[in-house]
Amino acid sequence: MALTTVAEHKTEYLEILSADGTFDASLAPDLSKEKLLEMYTVMTQIRVFDERAIKLQRQGRLGTYPQILGQEVTQCIPALCLEPKDWILPTYRGQGSYFARGMQMRYSLMYWGGDDRGVNYPKDNNDLMFSIPVGAHMTQAMGLAWGEKLKGTKNVAVCWIGDGASSKGDFHEAMTFAGVHKLGLIMFIENNGWAISLSREQQCASETLAQKGHGYGAHSIQVDGNDALAVHKAVSEAVARGRNGEGPTVIEAMTYRMSNHTTADDASRYRSNEEVEEWKKKDPLDRFRKHLLKTEVLDDDAVEKIQKEAEEYVAGEVKAYEAFDKPNPLNMFSNNSEKAPWHVIEQRAELEEILKEKQSRNEIPELPAAEGRFP
Amino acid sequence: MALTTVAEHKTEYLEILSADGTFDASLAPDLSKEKLLEMYTVMTQIRVFDERAIKLQRQGRLGTYPQILGQEVTQCIPALCLEPKDWILPTYRGQGSYFARGMQMRYSLMYWGGDDRGVNYPKDNNDLMFSIPVGAHMTQAMGLAWGEKLKGTKNVAVCWIGDGASSKGDFHEAMTFAGVHKLGLIMFIENNGWAISLSREQQCASETLAQKGHGYGAHSIQVDGNDALAVHKAVSEAVARGRNGEGPTVIEAMTYRMSNHTTADDASRYRSNEEVEEWKKKDPLDRFRKHLLKTEVLDDDAVEKIQKEAEEYVAGEVKAYEAFDKPNPLNMFSNNSEKAPWHVIEQRAELEEILKEKQSRNEIPELPAAEGRFP
Amino acid sequence: MKNFLQGINEGLRQAMEADDKVILLGEDIGKNGGVFRVTDGLQKQFGDQRVFDTPLAELGIAGAAVGMALTGLRPVAEIQFSGFSPPILDQVICHFGRMRNRTGGRNTLPLVVRLPQGGLIHAPEHHSEAPEAYFCHTPGIKVVMPSTPEDAKGLMIAAIEDPDPVIYFEPKRLYRLIKGEIPEEKYSTPLGKCRIAREGTDCTVITWGAMVHTSLKAAAELEKEGVSIEIIDLRTLTPLDIDGVLASVKKTGRAVVAHEAPNTGSWAAEVSSLIHERAFDVLKAPVQRVGSWDIRQPLFKTEHFYIPDAHRVVRGVNKTLSRDKAAA
Amino acid sequence: MKNFLQGINEGLRQAMEADDKVILLGEDIGKNGGVFRVTDGLQKQFGDQRVFDTPLAELGIAGAAVGMALTGLRPVAEIQFSGFSPPILDQVICHFGRMRNRTGGRNTLPLVVRLPQGGLIHAPEHHSEAPEAYFCHTPGIKVVMPSTPEDAKGLMIAAIEDPDPVIYFEPKRLYRLIKGEIPEEKYSTPLGKCRIAREGTDCTVITWGAMVHTSLKAAAELEKEGVSIEIIDLRTLTPLDIDGVLASVKKTGRAVVAHEAPNTGSWAAEVSSLIHERAFDVLKAPVQRVGSWDIRQPLFKTEHFYIPDAHRVVRGVNKTLSRDKAAA
Ligand SMILES: Cc1ncc(C[n+]2csc(CCOP(=O)(O)OP(=O)(O)O)c2C)c(N)n1
Numbered sequence A, B: 001m002a003l004t005t006v007a008e009h010k011t012e013y014l015e016i017l018s019a020d021g022t023f024d025a026s027l028a029p030d031l032s033k034e035k036l037l038e039m040y041t042v043m044t045q046i047r048v049f050d051e052r053a054i055k056l057q058r059q060g061r062l063g064t065y066p067q068i069l070g071q072e073v074t075q076c077i078p079a080l081c082l083e084p085k086d087w088i089l090p091t092y093r094g095q096g097s098y099f100a101r102g103m104q105m106r107y108s109l110m111y112w113g114g115d116d117r118g119v120n121y122p123k124d125n126n127d128l129m130f131s132i133p134v135g136a137h138m139t140q141a142m143g144l145a146w147g148e149k150l151k152g153t154k155n156v157a158v159c160w161i162g163d164g165a166s167s168k169g170d171f172h173e174a175m176t177f178a179g180v181h182k183l184g185l186i187m188f189i190e191n192n193g194w195a196i197s198l199s200r201e202q203q204c205a206s207e208t209l210a211q212k213g214h215g216y217g218a219h220s221i222q223v224d225g226n227d228a229l230a231v232h233k234a235v236s237e238a239v240a241r242g243r244n245g246e247g248p249t250v251i252e253a254m255t256y257r258m259s260n261h262t263t264a265d266d267a268s269r270y271r272s273n274e275e276v277e278e279w280k281k282k283d284p285l286d287r288f289r290k291h292l293l294k295t296e297v298l299d300d301d302a303v304e305k306i307q308k309e310a311e312e313y314v315a316g317e318v319k320a321y322e323a324f325d326k327p328n329p330l331n332m333f334s335n336n337s338e339k340a341p342w343h344v345i346e347q348r349a350e351l352e353e354i355l356k357e358k359q360s361r362n363e364i365p366e367l368p369a370a371e372g373r374f375p
Numbered sequence C, D: 001m002k003n004f005l006q007g008i009n010e011g012l013r014q015a016m017e018a019d020d021k022v023i024l025l026g027e028d029i030g031k032n033g034g035v036f037r038v039t040d041g042l043q044k045q046f047g048d049q050r051v052f053d054t055p056l057a058e059l060g061i062a063g064a065a066v067g068m069a070l071t072g073l074r075p076v077a078e079i080q081f082s083g084f085s086p087p088i089l090d091q092v093i094c095h096f097g098r099m100r101n102r103t104g105g106r107n108t109l110p111l112v113v114r115l116p117q118g119g120l121i122h123a124p125e126h127h128s129e130a131p132e133a134y135f136c137h138t139p140g141i142k143v144v145m146p147s148t149p150e151d152a153k154g155l156m157i158a159a160i161e162d163p164d165p166v167i168y169f170e171p172k173r174l175y176r177l178i179k180g181e182i183p184e185e186k187y188s189t190p191l192g193k194c195r196i197a198r199e200g201t202d203c204t205v206i207t208w209g210a211m212v213h214t215s216l217k218a219a220a221e222l223e224k225e226g227v228s229i230e231i232i233d234l235r236t237l238t239p240l241d242i243d244g245v246l247a248s249v250k251k252t253g254r255a256v257v258a259h260e261a262p263n264t265g266s267w268a269a270e271v272s273s274l275i276h277e278r279a280f281d282v283l284k285a286p287v288q289r290v291g292s293w294d295i296r297q298p299l300f301k302t303e304h305f306y307i308p309d310a311h312r313v314v315r316g317v318n319k320t321l322s323r324d325k326a327a328a
């Protein structure tokens, strides 16, 4: 035959708990009541956090902040499918992912408040600092999965990226290596419809982003990203495959960035309010709450209690954030390398001298002790 | 439905003239006798050139040289599907592509002989210098197609890459832009089975390289790369789509690198002789010749004549190559920018002084006049 | 009075009006007008076939610009922050400055890359870098960085009209901070020519971008101490205006190079070396460099102790002066 | 007597024998033993789970190395030619030198990138670059470049054992050209320490990589003219051995920096600036730089007129000497 089919690929979309409340029990993951409660609680907490962070930014108590609203599922749920020794590589928007793994919110605030001490993950977790250059963590995630494979562990690496990031060449190279070496890499695309002002349609001409995975021999699936159960299922299956040596998975989770890109952005310049309103109806938290109420995992009192506790918790974290000493500028010199080279030692001494000069002229206040390792 | 199919893709393989001589007339492109003869003649010439170039290299009359043997179809035939104002971006191995567009072979020799004057394409062609950094021309080709679109021409850009190059992130970014803007970009993958010592299987885990195109909304097809008619057809159709504003095409042409990677390589270190022998049976030139004999486009006398003329032509080109003056070292300063900056002017003056010193000490011979624009 | 950002915008607009081969491309530059609004209104005026919002892929942007330039267009590409410019270095190093020479003058690249540069805008990590040295070391390209609204416009027009690749750094903290008169008509500020930002007699401070303004503050402080510094705003980093620099240094006998990048291996090293090589006999003290520390740039709470402030420029100047005293 | 290439190979082998966390990855380094055969025999000895042939994707290689290092492995990545290193600059600039600091010391990157460097091997275009300046300007990483078989081995072992990222440049024209004794046992050559390649009295030539040998030739020529130069082989470019350099310059009172990169904005500018800043009073003449021209590197027929030869080093030395005469 002169024209033969040499490859065929199907890309599927998984939805378990639809926006309209339909629930496909046949596909639902088997999750304990505790797990379901944990999922709901964490997402509630992160939503409260997000609201609070935006207020802090407006009041000048926080720097530029990338909002989460609408992406509670895509941020938190994958993190809840993992073991501490699995690697997570969230995006800059991924405060929810870190929180779901146990990082205290005060540190998220600290980082976005412009203080490097805000990078502070639970000691025993394999949580990696995100990359502000979009997508530069993808090849690192591949290397992590590769390293774990070589060390003989079953740990996987989950790499969150945006629809925008999926256009970076890093995606291609990371997936190529991961495919060839059958690495436990889960490339989790939070397709929230926008990359700042660029719509998904302008980002790429393919029908789905998930289908890109086929180009690397990866398992590929699209899921409803506002459906906690679908995301849990897709990620858990990908993790199982990863642990099993069956190679990488691309998951495209369909969600929506309900807020501006960051507090420095004004989305009304480039997208319609109707679109936003449409997506409000698909809210991930509302949907999950209704389901838990319906299935009697929760009742109204419990909902209220979780909400209230979340607010108290976040308020406490904000207090803790604001109670930190100002950072000593000398901190910047700590932990740059195992042993600082001579010119950096000289430079730190110069800054020390400058700080003393400025203090003697009352231009800056007393400073707390410098933190971190030096030289 | 909870698990729905959202995208389906089929990757097809086109073969018209098989290795065993089977010919599928129903698919064959409608080519004139002159065109068929041209195709055969050009490929014969480039094979003779390749043999000759290797000998020159062995004799120290040429630098490192990347062999062509086995890739006559993939190099020459796409170039013969184009208009002069279409852009071609071959690889470093693509002497055949430039030659098919009319560049004199003497210049290929000159370039691989270490002389920059070897970059000398027919004046009215849109032939672009290849990129030695593998794959860096892919985004350029996309930009060319984009530029032509904006200028309102129908010119397309054909970008040759190897199976190895298809792993570079450049592929991803070039295709992403080309898909979104429906550019007349033809990404022509010469899959010759090897990237130096890396086999196709080690390069990427996908069944085909062609299927990568689906990730960008591109038309995608795999063809027998040793089948002149299939390649002609696939490229011509892609060009037509490109001119028509229907967007990019990825063509994966299955061929084989019959020689070492370059004259500096020893392929016996990493691949078996059996594999090479298998591919000998699929030789693109033999196959095409047999077909032309069978269909009486050629007879034995004509074959012999074409071969003899090719040998004479190549011999003439070698002579012309060796008749060039040695380059004046000052040439390197020409054409670096429209107007040389002061420090480069100083540096050129210094080299001039050095050359005079060396001449006065008889360390170097008399030099021809410097060529090119300066300052 | 217009601000620095308006200078760039006006330069782009007038260049686009004058030549419809001028095309803009970059992330969020169209509908959104750029995250800093530098390109505000341009897509509206020129349409979406002259001003393109691209996918999130910097290498793609650079390669697209190369390809477009090869077809005779004059692309102006924006990389949203210069901290995200490393992915384009492959095109910059391997192709931008080499295309003309390696094709024997046949193919040229009349393109501009805009790179918002520098810190102190309270931005997140990686949004405050000063990577000019990576570009300046690369043969075949020009690198410019204005410090006034007037030059912002004139250098933009000159960059676009230049037949070779130009990297146009925009010290982003000046966008709204610095105001000044901008001539209405289309004009170009010559590439390769520095500007005396302030005349003085005791020491020359050679600087560029936002550090010009930091140096002006230092000058005011120093004046109180009776020290008069001359400030040279390089405007074009490469090719450097060697005559302009040397003329000033020969007058003052002392020089400080002030800039925002990590100091080691920075463009200040080149400027310092050139001055020593060419004005050694008139130098009363070695040229001092005042740059950022050779460590990762910290987040914004302590960023102003990382990037040199006026006080550090003053210290640099005083160091050249004290050296002299010691020697005398 | 072993050659330079064997020094590297032995360093890799002994480091791998000592620590099974050491992993090699790169294009064609396994079965083929590298296009230069630097890694010859290593896949055979250590297996294909310690020595990996990667897909053709440099950014992927760099990112893989980062990830592996984060898991506690000690990856040694090869980029086949340093001319193909620009794609890794994104990882190098944005992540290599920052990871430790931005994670508060939590995550470190004990990794090495090997980069065959330099010209004059009659190679095709882009196979002969000297891009060390791009790396040296980047905070948080170390850059080494040996010039002898002994140091090739010792610096490789030191680089692999270093807890932070090290860029290891291999002046490829020395691979088979330079021979010398190599101690059998595993040893490491300290990072950050230069070496006096030749003692002399009249002028110090600071250099690195293959230019050490070019400078040695120049020394022989100059000796005939009665001029004695001291040659400092930097070995580690950054952190630079400032004490070693200054000690020599203080002795000779003159310095030339000789290297292969395009001169403008090169690492030689940093070395020159440092010497002027810190030894101004002892300098009898300004430091001279001898580098390649600031243009695209030509193909091999005229490459030896692009990269400095001994004659150009001699000219540089004579220039420092003549300046002195003029002043006297
Ligand atoms: C390499 C790089 N280019 C540009 C930017 C500026 N930038 C920050 S976020 C962003 C959009 C990212 O979109 P997406 O990947 O979809 O993630 P989202 O913000 O929607 O979560 C851009 C362009 C950056 N940080 N890094």
Ligand SMILES: Cc1ncc(C[n+]2csc(CCOP(=O)(O)OP(=O)(O)O)c2C)c(N)n1
Residues within 6 Å of the ligand: B091, B093, B132, B133, B134, B135, B161, B162, B163, B164, B165, B166, B192, B194, B195, B196, B257, B261, D027, D056, D058, D080, D084
């Ligand atoms: C960016 C880059 N990396 C590595 C090399 C070295 N190199 C030259 S050719 C080659 C293999 C290319 O394989 P492929 O793309 O399949 O093309 P082929 O040589 O088979 O025609 C490599 C690794 C290079 N030239 N550029």
Ligand SMILES: [Mg+2]
Residues within 6 Å of the ligand: A162, A163, A164, A190, A191, A192, A193, A194, A195, A196
């Ligand atoms: Mg997005």
Ligand SMILES: [Mg+2]
Residues within 6 Å of the ligand: B162, B163, B164, B190, B191, B192, B193, B194, B195, B196
């Ligand atoms: Mg190949």
